[in-house]
Amino acid sequence: MSTQTKQVPIETLAEDWLRLDRNPETRKTIDDLVKSKDEATLEKLLRKRIVFGTAGLRAGMEAGFSRMNDLTVIQASQGLCAYLSHVVPDAVGRGVVIGYDHRHHSRRFARLAAAAFLHRGFTVHYLDEYVHTPLVPYGVRQLDAACGIMITASHNPKQDNGYKVYWGNACQIIPPHDEGIASSILQHTIPWTWDEDMVDRDELVRRPLASLVASYMDDLGDLSYHRNLNAKCPIPLVYTAMHGVGTPYVEKAMKAFGLPAPIQVKEQCTPDPEFPTVPFPNPEEKGALDLAMKRAEEAVEGGKGRVLVLANDPDADRFAVAERQLDGSWRVLTGNQIGVLLAMGWVKDLRDSGKVQGKGLAMVASAVSSKMLESIAKAEGFHFEERLTGFKWIGNGAIELRHQGYTVPFAYEEAIGFMCGEIVPDKDGVSALARFAELASRLAQEGRGQGVWDYYEDLCDKYGxxxxxxxxxxxxxxxxxxxxxxxxxxxxxxxxxxxxxxxxxxxxxxxxxxxxxxxxxxxxxxxxxxxxxxxxxxxxxxxxxxxxxxxxxxxxxxxxxxxxxxxxxxxxxxxxxxxxxxxxxxxxxxxxxxxxxxxxx
Incomplete structure (x- = not known):
C-alpha cells in the first residue's frame, strides 16, 4: 500500500486494515489493539508488509499486513493475477493450479486465492483435497497452466503458513517475476471479492486431482529400474509423514515401484496441524526422527538387523533417511550423503539401461552442497553444474541443461531437497523416497546384505x-x-x-x-x-x-x-x-x- 511508510501514523495503518479486512477474528484483533493503544504490537503487525519473494510468502498466521491472513492472501492473489494477465497473453485460458496442505487456514486461503482468479475470468484447476507440494508443479506441467499456487509452510512451525508460486515452466518463480508480482500486489490491495464459495459453483473451476494423482503415479513408476527385486525387499522400511500429507502419496508410490508397503509411525502418519509429537516438524531437527527410530527398533526381528527409517517433511517435498546398523547403532544421513547415494543410483541405472541420450548425463547441485558429486562427475565423465541455493535456481538449471541436449535425471540441495527424474523440476520427497527404497533393496540383495551406509563408505573410499x-x-x-x-x-x-x-x-x-x-x-x-x-x-x-x-x-x-x-x-x-x-x-x-x-x- 502506498501509505505504508515510516512517516504514516500507526493509527492510519490500523484504519486501512479495518477498512479492508472482512474477517471478524483478524478485524477484532486490530480493533482491540487500537482501543488498548498497544502501538508496539500494532507496529509489528502493520508497519512492514509481508515480502513477496522468490518463494512467495511465508509468515505467522495473525492479523496485520506483515502476516499470513485472509487479506494478505487475497492481495497476493490479486497482484499475481494482474501480473499474469499482463505478461502471459493466454494466461486466462490456461489458468492456475491451486493446492493446499493440512495447516490451519490452508483450505480457506486456497479458496480465497481461487476466488480472486475466478473473479477475473481465469480457469482454476482446484485440487480439492490435501496434496503434497510437488503435485502442484506437476499439475502446472501436465495441464499447461500459466502458474501454480501451493498453500503450505513446508517444515515451518505450526503457527506459520505460506503461499508458494510456480511459473508456467513448473519451477518456483525467479527474478524478474518476483519483483513484478510484488509491485503488482501493491497496486491491487483493495479486495475484489471475499466470496470463497465461488469455488463450489463457478463453471470455470476444474477438479483434476484424481487424474493428476493417477498420472503422477504412472510417471513415478517409470523411475523404477529394479521392480524384479523390489517385491523381495529384505529390509524393514518404516515411514513417518511428520504429521503431514505424505502418507497416501508414499503408499501409492511404493506400490508403483513394486515395493512392500512401509511400516507406518501411526502417531505421525495422519495430517495434524498441531504437530503434537515434534517441537519442529522438520526431519533435520535433532530428535525429530526419535519416534520413528523407536518404531523401527520394534520392527527388527530379535532386535537385530538393518532397518530404514524414511521420512518426509509435512508437505512431502523433502526427504530424510536413518539406517540402523548391524551393531544396533543408528546413522542419520545428511542431505549431502543422501544426494550422493541417489546420484550414484541414477548413474548405474541409466548407464546399465542405455537410456542416456543427447549430449550425455548431467546433474546439478546447489553451490553450498558437498563437492563430492562434482568429484564423482569428473571421475565418471558426466557433466556437473552448480546453481545458487534454492530449487528455484536448481530446477531452472536442470531445464536449461535439458534444452542444451543433456539427460538430467537428478539434482539436489544439501537441505534434504532432491529432484528425481523429469516428473517435476523441483524437489519431491515422494519420488526421492521411492528411489532410495529401491536402492536399499537392490544393495541388500545384489550386494549380499550391503547397507546404504556401507555403500556410501565404499563411494568415499573410491572418490574421496x-x-x-x-x-x-x-x-x-x-x-x-x-x-x-x-x-x-x-x-x-x-x-x-x-x-x-x-x-x-x-x-x-x-x-x-x-x-x-x-x-x-x-x-x-x-x-x-x-x-x-x-x-x-x-x-x-x-x-x-x-x-x-x-x-x-x-x-x-x-x-x-x-x-x-x-x-x-x-x-x-x-x-x-x-x-x-x-x-x-x-x-x-x-x-x-x-x-x-x-x-x-
Whole structure:
C-alpha cells in the first residue's frame, strides 16, 4: 500500500486494515489493539508488509499486513493475477493450479486465492483435497497452466503458513517475476471479492486431482529400474509423514515401484496441524526422527538387523533417511550423503539401461552442497553444474541443461531437497523416497546384505572422503555484517573500494578460486564475471576454493539475522578429512569472520 511508510501514523495503518479486512477474528484483533493503544504490537503487525519473494510468502498466521491472513492472501492473489494477465497473453485460458496442505487456514486461503482468479475470468484447476507440494508443479506441467499456487509452510512451525508460486515452466518463480508480482500486489490491495464459495459453483473451476494423482503415479513408476527385486525387499522400511500429507502419496508410490508397503509411525502418519509429537516438524531437527527410530527398533526381528527409517517433511517435498546398523547403532544421513547415494543410483541405472541420450548425463547441485558429486562427475565423465541455493535456481538449471541436449535425471540441495527424474523440476520427497527404497533393496540383495551406509563408505573410499562443517553466527547488527564482508572483499582498511583485496591464504592454504555473487566477481572466468546470477540487493555471498581442496562459502540469511558458513574438506580417509576440516574451520572463521572481535556467538 502506498501509505505504508515510516512517516504514516500507526493509527492510519490500523484504519486501512479495518477498512479492508472482512474477517471478524483478524478485524477484532486490530480493533482491540487500537482501543488498548498497544502501538508496539500494532507496529509489528502493520508497519512492514509481508515480502513477496522468490518463494512467495511465508509468515505467522495473525492479523496485520506483515502476516499470513485472509487479506494478505487475497492481495497476493490479486497482484499475481494482474501480473499474469499482463505478461502471459493466454494466461486466462490456461489458468492456475491451486493446492493446499493440512495447516490451519490452508483450505480457506486456497479458496480465497481461487476466488480472486475466478473473479477475473481465469480457469482454476482446484485440487480439492490435501496434496503434497510437488503435485502442484506437476499439475502446472501436465495441464499447461500459466502458474501454480501451493498453500503450505513446508517444515515451518505450526503457527506459520505460506503461499508458494510456480511459473508456467513448473519451477518456483525467479527474478524478474518476483519483483513484478510484488509491485503488482501493491497496486491491487483493495479486495475484489471475499466470496470463497465461488469455488463450489463457478463453471470455470476444474477438479483434476484424481487424474493428476493417477498420472503422477504412472510417471513415478517409470523411475523404477529394479521392480524384479523390489517385491523381495529384505529390509524393514518404516515411514513417518511428520504429521503431514505424505502418507497416501508414499503408499501409492511404493506400490508403483513394486515395493512392500512401509511400516507406518501411526502417531505421525495422519495430517495434524498441531504437530503434537515434534517441537519442529522438520526431519533435520535433532530428535525429530526419535519416534520413528523407536518404531523401527520394534520392527527388527530379535532386535537385530538393518532397518530404514524414511521420512518426509509435512508437505512431502523433502526427504530424510536413518539406517540402523548391524551393531544396533543408528546413522542419520545428511542431505549431502543422501544426494550422493541417489546420484550414484541414477548413474548405474541409466548407464546399465542405455537410456542416456543427447549430449550425455548431467546433474546439478546447489553451490553450498558437498563437492563430492562434482568429484564423482569428473571421475565418471558426466557433466556437473552448480546453481545458487534454492530449487528455484536448481530446477531452472536442470531445464536449461535439458534444452542444451543433456539427460538430467537428478539434482539436489544439501537441505534434504532432491529432484528425481523429469516428473517435476523441483524437489519431491515422494519420488526421492521411492528411489532410495529401491536402492536399499537392490544393495541388500545384489550386494549380499550391503547397507546404504556401507555403500556410501565404499563411494568415499573410491572418490574421496568429504567432511562438512556447516553452521552460523547470530548477528542482529547489520552494520557489523557489512563490515565483515567488506573487510573480506577489500581488506582491513576497506575504505578504498576501487580494488578487491580478497585473502590470498586462508587457514594456511593458498586461495585458488574466489567467487563473490554480491558484487559480481569470479577469479576463474576470463572477464571475472560470474556464470551464476549476481544478487547485489539480496544479502552477501562469497565462496573460496583452497589449494588443499577445501571449499568455503560465507553468506547471510535472507530471513534470519545470521551469517552462515559452509566449509568442506576432502581427505584420503574419514579420519584425515575430519582432522583437516577442523583445521580449516578454525582458521577460516578466525581469519574471515573474526567472531570474538565482533562479539558473535
Amino acid at each position: 572422503h568429504f567432511h562438512t562443517g556447516n553452521s552460523y553466527f547470530i548477528c542482529h547488527n547489520a552494520t557489523i555484517i557489512q563490515k565483515i564482508f567488506e573487510r573480506i572483499r577489500y581488506g582491513e582498511d576497506s575504505g578504498d573500494k576501487s580494488e578487491f583485496a580478497f585473502p590470498k591464504v586462508i587457514a594456511g592454504s593458498n586461495v585458488v578460486h574466489v567467487r563473490d555473487l554480491t558484487v559480481g566477481y569470479d577469479s576463474a572466468t576470463s572477464d571475472h564475471q560470474p556464470t551464476l546470477p549476481v544478487s547485489p540487493g539480496n544479502g552477501q555471498m562469497i565462496s573460496f576454493r583452497l589449494e588443499n581442496g577445501a571449499a568455503i562459502t560465507l553468506r547471510t540469511s535472507g530471513t534470519e539475522p545470521k551469517i552462515k558458513y559452509y566449509i568442506e574438506m576432502q581427505g584420503k580417509s574419514e579420519e584425515e578429512a575430519a582432522r583437516l576440516l577442523d583445521q580449516v574451520v578454525k582458521g577460516s572463521l578466525e581469519e574471515l569472520i573474526q567472531p570474538e572481535r565482533h562479539g558473535l556467538a
